[in-house]
Amino acid sequence: MNRSFAESTARERVTHLLDADTFHEILGPAERVVSPHLALLGVPSAFDDGVVIGSGLLDGQAILVAAQEGEFMGGGVGEVHGAKLVGLFKRALAAKPAAVIVLAESGGVRLHEANAGLIAVSEVMRALLDVRAQGIPVIMLIGGANGCFGGMGLIARCADHVVMSDIGRLAMSGPEVIESSNGVEEFDSRDRALVWRTTGGKHRYLTDDCDVLVEDDVAQFRAAAMGLLGQSLPLSLASMEAEHALLASRLSRYGDCRDALDIWQRAGVADPLRVPDMEARQMPALKALNPKELA
Amino acid sequence: MEKLHFEFPGQYAPGHFTPVLVGVVGSGNLEVMLEPHGGSTCTIDVTTSAGGFGPIWEAVVHDFQARHRLAGIAVSINDMGATPAVVSLRLDQAAAALPLGSQSNSGAPT
Numbered sequence: 001m002n003r004s005f006a007e008s009t010a011r012e013r014v015t016h017l018l019d020a021d022t023f024h025e026i027l028g029p030a031e032r033v034v035s036p037h038l039a040l041l042g043v044p045s046a047f048d049d050g051v052v053i054g055s056g057l058l059d060g061q062a063i064l065v066a067a068q069e070g071e072f073m074g075g076g077v078g079e080v081h082g083a084k085l086v087g088l089f090k091r092a093l094a095a096k097p098a099a100v101i102v103l104a105e106s107g108g109v110r111l112h113e114a115n116a117g118l119i120a121v122s123e124v125m126r127a128l129l130d131v132r133a134q135g136i137p138v139i140m141l142i143g144g145a146n147g148c149f150g151g152m153g154l155i156a157r158c159a160d161h162v163v164m165s166d167i168g169r170l171a172m173s174g175p176e177v178i179e180s181s182n183g184v185e186e187f188d189s190r191d192r193a194l195v196w197r198t199t200g201g202k203h204r205y206l207t208d209d210c211d212v213l214v215e216d217d218v219a220q221f222r223a224a225a226m227g228l229l230g231q232s233l234p235l236s237l238a239s240m241e242a243e244h245a246l247l248a249s250r251l252s253r254y255g256d257c258r259d260a261l262d263i264w265q266r267a268g269v270a271d272p273l274r275v276p277d278m279e280a281r282q283m284p285a286l287k288a289l290n291p292k293e294l295a
Numbered sequence: 296m297e298k299l300h301f302e303f304p305g306q307y308a309p310g311h312f313t314p315v316l317v318g319v320v321g322s323g324n325l326e327v328m329l330e331p332h333g334g335s336t337c338t339i340d341v342t343t344s345a346g347g348f349g350p351i352w353e354a355v356v357h358d359f360q361a362r363h364r365l366a367g368i369a370v371s372i373n374d375m376g377a378t379p380a381v382v383s384l385r386l387d388q389a390a391a392a393l394p395l396g397s398q399s400n401s402g403a404p405t
Binding site for chain 1: 319322326
């Protein structure tokens with residue numbers, strides 16, 4: 001039977017992602033390194049500030065891992081939460097693991113902590129890029145019900161590889177943010193089908209913002225992460241220029257599209273309305289139909 | 296936000312164990328951490344987002360201790376508005392994760 005990634009807590013995800021009984025937590029809950037801000041605002045803290053970090057084995061190879069708990073403050077990145085992520089990436093520079101794997105589930109900056117959270121996000125980005133510069137791959141696994149948005153969405157796209165399920169969502173501004181700033185005509189955040197086909201894993205996979213699409217199953221995330229161990233992508237001026245060229249091309253091809261359905265149709269997908277009901281394993285064939293158009 | 300403290304005498308002391316954490320601090324949910332402590336009592340410290348429910352917490356933790364009669368254990372709770380039934384389930388879930396032989400069987404869920 002499948003173990004749902006989305007329904008599992010951050011701790012359960014880590015336990016079942018790694019080789020059995022190999023996880024060693026750093027700054028575990030008993031150390032009570034909690035947010036200095038939440039208590040002042042009259043909000044209960046979590047003993048781990050909503051993120052689990054540590055080391056372990058994946059397919060016998062040493063890795064470092066972090067998992068955000070989306071149920072606590074929407075996975076928001078506060079000062080301590082961010083510092084734990086930064087510390088993990090800094091540890092990777094010395095420990096040289098086969099990968100740093102982040103199980104991202106976050107609405108972005110924890111608004112209660114305002115500037116401290118914003119600074120934390122930028123520090124995480126810098127620490128992540130330092131790790132990539134050492135040739136250590138950073139892998140994002142996105143499959144929680146809260147998605148990966150805001151500053152955490154930016155962090156995810158700084159990684160070498162992004163693995164998603166269709167339940168997972170990845171974007172900068174979340175649906176409610178777009179609706180409240182640009183109006184319901186622009187984006188109806190209560191239209192779940194619209195929200196998922198715009199930000200969900202399938203669309204991200206078809207447009208190359210996600211590298212591997214899996215079903216909502218911890219074992220499939222584990223298999224995907226194993227396949228990416230040791231695979232570092234170069235972070236160079238040439239790779240940045242290639243990325244910018246891809247984005248410019250995407251904008252010129254699809255800039256007038258009003259919906260992901262329009263994009264899929266223009267890219268040559270025969271029956272776009274069927275895409276949301278398709279299995280993850282059917283998607284590579286769809287992507288292969290017309291890779292130049294989509295990518 | 297309200298902080299509550301309870302302390303009960305107990306009989307079943309598991310000795311040293313790795314701290315146990317169950318649940319998450321999400322809406323209508325709570326996290327419960329069990330840690331060993333030197334004394335012979337069971338202490339329960341609650342931080343809850345919902346103020347004014349002290350008597351209900353007292354009843355729930357009293358029932359928990361009547362079921363398990365734990366000693367030498369510190370229970371720490373961060374609560375985000377969980378109902379009494381959810382609190383009881385989380386407490387029993389945490390107690391079930393203690394080393395074997397440390398618990399009373401009388402009131403344990405079967």
